Amino acid sequence: MMKIKKNVAISESGYLFNPGTGESFSVNPIGVGIIQMLREGKSEDEIRSEMLSQYDIDADTMEKDLQDFIGFLKQYALIDNNDEKKV
Amino acid sequence: MKVKQKMRYERPIIRKLETNMPNKYGLRTEYMPMTQIDGVPVKDLINEFGSPLFVLSEGTIRKTFREARKAFSTRYPRVQFAWSYKTNYLNAVCNIFHQEGSWAEVVSGFEYQKALHNGVPGNKIIFNGPDKTVDDLTMSIHNESLIHIDHLDELYTIINLAEKIKPRPRVAIRVNMDTGIYPMWDRFGFNYENGQAWDALNKIMRNPKLDLVGLHCHIGTFMLAPYAYATAAAKLIDLALGVKQKFSHDVKYIDLGGGFASGNTLKGSYLPGPDTNPTFDDFAEAISSTLISSNFESGDLPTLILETGRALVDEAGFLLGTVIANKRSSTGKRTTIIDIGVNLLFTSFWYDHKITPAQPFTHYSEDTTLYGPLCMNIDVVRESASLPLLNKGDHFVIHNVGAYNMSQWMQFITLRPKVVMIDPEGKPHVIRESETLDLINSMERVPDHLKKSSF
Numbered sequence: 406m407m408k409i410k411k412n413v414a415i416s417e418s419g420y421l422f423n424p425g426t427g428e429s430f431s432v433n434p435i436g437v438g439i440i441q442m443l444r445e446g447k448s449e450d451e452i453r454s455e456m457l458s459q460y461d462i463d464a465d466t467m468e469k470d471l472q473d474f475i476g477f478l479k480q481y482a483l484i485d486n487n488d489e490k491k492v
Numbered sequence: 493m494k495v496k497q498k499m500r501y502e503r504p505i506i507r508k509l510e511t512n513m514p515n516k517y518g519l520r521t522e523y524m525p526m527t528q529i530d531g532v533p534v535k536d537l538i539n540e541f542g543s544p545l546f547v548l549s550e551g552t553i554r555k556t557f558r559e560a561r562k563a564f565s566t567r568y569p570r571v572q573f574a575w576s577y578k579t580n581y582l583n584a585v586c587n588i589f590h591q592e593g594s595w596a597e598v599v600s601g602f603e604y605q606k607a608l609h610n611g612v613p614g615n616k617i618i619f620n621g622p623d624k625t626v627d628d629l630t631m632s633i634h635n636e637s638l639i640h641i642d643h644l645d646e647l648y649t650i651i652n653l654a655e656k657i658k659p660r661p662r663v664a665i666r667v668n669m670d671t672g673i674y675p676m677w678d679r680f681g682f683n684y685e686n687g688q689a690w691d692a693l694n695k696i697m698r699n700p701k702l703d704l705v706g707l708h709c710h711i712g713t714f715m716l717a718p719y720a721y722a723t724a725a726a727k728l729i730d731l732a733l734g735v736k737q738k739f740s741h742d743v744k745y746i747d748l749g750g751g752f753a754s755g756n757t758l759k760g761s762y763l764p765g766p767d768t769n770p771t772f773d774d775f776a777e778a779i780s781s782t783l784i785s786s787n788f789e790s791g792d793l794p795t796l797i798l799e800t801g802r803a804l805v806d807e808a809g810f811l812l813g814t815v816i817a818n819k820r821s822s823t824g825k826r827t828t829i830i831d832i833g834v835n836l837l838f839t840s841f842w843y844d845h846k847i848t849p850a851q852p853f854t855h856y857s858e859d860t861t862l863y864g865p866l867c868m869n870i871d872v873v874r875e876s877a878s879l880p881l882l883n884k885g886d887h888f889v890i891h892n893v894g895a896y897n898m899s900q901w902m903q904f905i906t907l908r909p910k911v912v913m914i915d916p917e918g919k920p921h922v923i924r925e926s927e928t929l930d931l932i933n934s935m936e937r938v939p940d941h942l943k944k945s946s947f
């Protein structure tokens with residue numbers, strides 16, 4: 406299960422701060438929505454269908470862009486990556 | 493039941509905020525969209541003529557030329573522009589300059605023939621360059637063109653020809669010199685400081701078969717220092733006055749070549765070119781004040797010839813293209829692949845071309861590397877650009893591409909696209925067709941023994 410790190414703070418306007426590293430980021434509104442859903446513990450599938458119902462976009466593009474976005478969240482170490490610790 | 497209105501989609505992005513500005517992505521975000529060129533929607537242009545597409549604005553060419561002419565002619569009484577063919581030798585482009593009063597400046601037999609084909613009278617063609625064949629020289633002597641001699645071998649060839657043919661060749665020499673600019677272009681012509689130029693002038697003046705009409709130099713390209721032209725003008729004036737004193741002969745013109753910077757941004761510059769590059773007025777002021785204050789009698793002031801290339805046409809050229817894909821590199825950096833590579837945009841080796849989307853976006857932006865479609869590592873159109881969130885299929889406009897691309901482009905991996913010119917009434921005209929497979933194949937010959945297919 407992917408989860409945004411607990412101490413990461415994000416404002417509604419899209420300002421994101423990671424106290425762990427001192428880095429700050431800017432996120433666009435759709436990105437803020439995704440981060441909030443991740444925070445609520447929603448799965449990628451749930452996020453995808455939620456987005457598809459809200460936005461005027463096809464499923465393939467949404468899928469690709471979501472993967473891409475999550476890739477950036479991982480790269481910036483904003484996600485607790487427990488799903489990859491397969492025991 | 494009420495149908496829920498869906499929201500306009502934009503890719504989700506997260507962008508790290510850098511505290512130590514400016515970063516290597518520069519200061520500007522290029523998100524001001526350019527949705528139309530001279531009133532014609534970019535979308536319509538791509539729908540009708542395809543992507544990629546070169547677009548030239550006739551209005552902008554004329555406006556830029558008139559600005560340049562005004563800058564010089566309000567400061568100096570005798571000014572003549574000669575269009576530098578290599579900068580863009582599409583006939584439609586050359587003809588605009590010729591209609592505006594420009595002569596032609598050519599550097600090969602091919603360009604010379606193109607100028608004749610465009611109706612330029614032989615005596616208004618300036619022939620530069622180190623590689624003029626005997627046939628080229630014979631033709632230009634017959635046509636009374638202005639032959640700018642590059643080296644002694646060429647001078648002797650012309651002297652030989654002058655023994656046999658009429659009329660008297662009208663010649664100038666190309667002079668290279670130190671203008672305080674590094675690197676110094678000393679590859680072409682005769683050097684000023686070491687006396688080569690003066691020697692060559694003496695050889696010409698002592699030969700009654702030659703008519704010395706001018707002095708020429710081209711001190712460099714994308715010059716950012718107007719004072720260098722003042723230095724160049726002063727050195728050519730010194731030679732002209734020397735000829736006048738020693739041989740009582742008037743040199744009719746001083747040709748300062750090309751090289752004025754255009755509105756582009758050189759790679760590695762911090763600030764965008766348009767904010768820092770000198771204007772035509774700056775160059776005109778430096779050059780004219782040197783000429784006006786020289787020791788010529790008022791009636792003897794030489795004509796000032798300018799072979800300005802890029803500064804006259806860069807701004808009028810646009811390259812329209814389409815996003816092929818967005819990727820993340822192995823290091824996590826955003827990369828964007830577009831349908832334009834260095835094969836079409838040769839000048840991406842020199843400049844950080846300004847690129848803007850062709851449709852409105854939100855203010856969110858992303859730092860990205862723009863790669864062309866060629867399977868080559870060198871195919872980088874912009875190493876880093878801050879752009880709005882372009883999606884696959886979105887269109888964009890690359891600015892300031894009018895100079896050198898439509899002559900130095902390569903037929904490599906893809907075919908070269910159409911070039912369209914928008915006239916002052918807003919009507920697009922195809923001025924060069926796209927290449928076709930048949931056209932390329934028609935130039936090839938396959939030996940018989942290689943014609944049989946083994947499949």
Ligand SMILES: Cc1ncc(COP(=O)(O)O)c(C=O)c1O
Pocket residue numbers: 576579597620710712713714749750751752799800801802803895
């Ligand atoms: C002899 C000569 N004249 C004019 C030009 C045009 O230069 P630019 O496009 O920099 O104005 C060149 C370009 O290299 C040149 O070699």
